[in-house]
Amino acid sequence: MHKHPLFPAITAVLALVAFPGVLPVAHYPALATQVTQDKPSPETREHEFGDAFVVSLGGKLYDNYWAGSGAEPPAMKNPAFPSDLTVSDTDSWRCVSCxxxxxDGAQKTDGSPQQQKQxxxxxxxxxTDPFNMLELFTRAHPDQRALASGGLPLDLLLLFLxxxxxxxxxxxxEKSSSEKNLSRGRDIFEGVCMSCHDPNGKSGFQVRPGMRGSLGWQARHQPERMIHKIINGVPGESMLALRFMDEPAIADLVAYLKTLDPDAD
Incomplete structure (x- = not known):
């Protein structure tokens, strides 16, 4: 992973978050919970979290800033969100919703009708340089005052982007279609995922409207969503982020997940 000079500053703050009393965890309760769930409490203040872990926190915030940071979402629907798309007021402020x-946003020409309106x-x-993105972000999101105030969560989000x-x-x-690829994907699933999701991939997660309670169905019908969550974890939950693995291995895992629960279709 590309080593950016922002890493030391953020990892130093995260190390403080893991020490109640040094930086009050109430400032970022969900982030502090994620730190303590995903990594053991460091024994010294010189501890630095790994780059993959730090970036995965930003990925969770991209998924759901409010669940990931513990901040209160705006009390209204995002006025910039397309009016003919039905989402909750909170979801209208999520990065992923737009x-x-x-x-890829609306630039994905073969995307869903919703994505084509994004x-x-x-x-x-x-x-690009995250140090130069805060002004750009603020200018592009004038209605997102809760985000534009800056701080650790926004730094993590910009680092992820x-x-x-x-x-x-x-x-x-075609990158993960061979028996060898599927075998490696199965090994990863059995070693990392199966204890929570069961061998058939039908346990251990919440199902949103329009989805099926099956990892197999989700991998076949919403692969981009699954890839993001496998790499970065789930905001507000203890699911392990697999960013520390190389992407071809994660691709093999997704390819194997697509073979699970074929009757769900």
Whole structure:
């Protein structure tokens, strides 16, 4: 992973978050919970969290800033969100609701009707400098005052957008279609996922409207959403983020998940 100079500053703050009394955890309750769930409490204040862990926190905030940070969402629907799309007021403020699980926004020409009405893609931000993004973010989101105030959660979100987007090339179906790929995906599932999701992939998660209670169904019908959550984890939950694994291995895992519960279709 590209080493950005923002990492030391953020990891230092995260180390403080893990020490109640040094930085009050009430400032960022959900982030502090994620820190203590995903990593053991460090024994010294010199501890630094790994780059993959730090970026995954930003990925959770992209998924759901409010669940990931513990902040209160605006008490109204996002006025910039397309009026003919039905989502909850809170969901209308989520990054993913506008820019998509693949970060392509409306630029994905073969996307769903909702995605085709979404906003600009964010792929061009990968590799840019997060230090220069705060002004751009504020100008592009004048109604998101809760986000524009800055602080640790927004730093993490901007870091994710600049260094944390996955490469879609690694997740093309032909990349993980061999028996060898599926075997590796099964090994990962059995070693990392099965204890919570059961062998058939039908346990251990909440089902949103329009979804089926099956990892197999979700992998086949919502692969971008699944890839994002596998890499970054789930905001407000203890699911392990697998960003520390290489993307081809995660692609093999997704390919194997697609074989589960075929009757769900």
């Amino acid at each position: 820019h998509g699980w693949d970060y 906003f600009v893609g964010l792929r061009h931000l990968q590799g 600049t260094v944390g987007q996955y490469d879609p090339v690694n997740f093309k179906p």
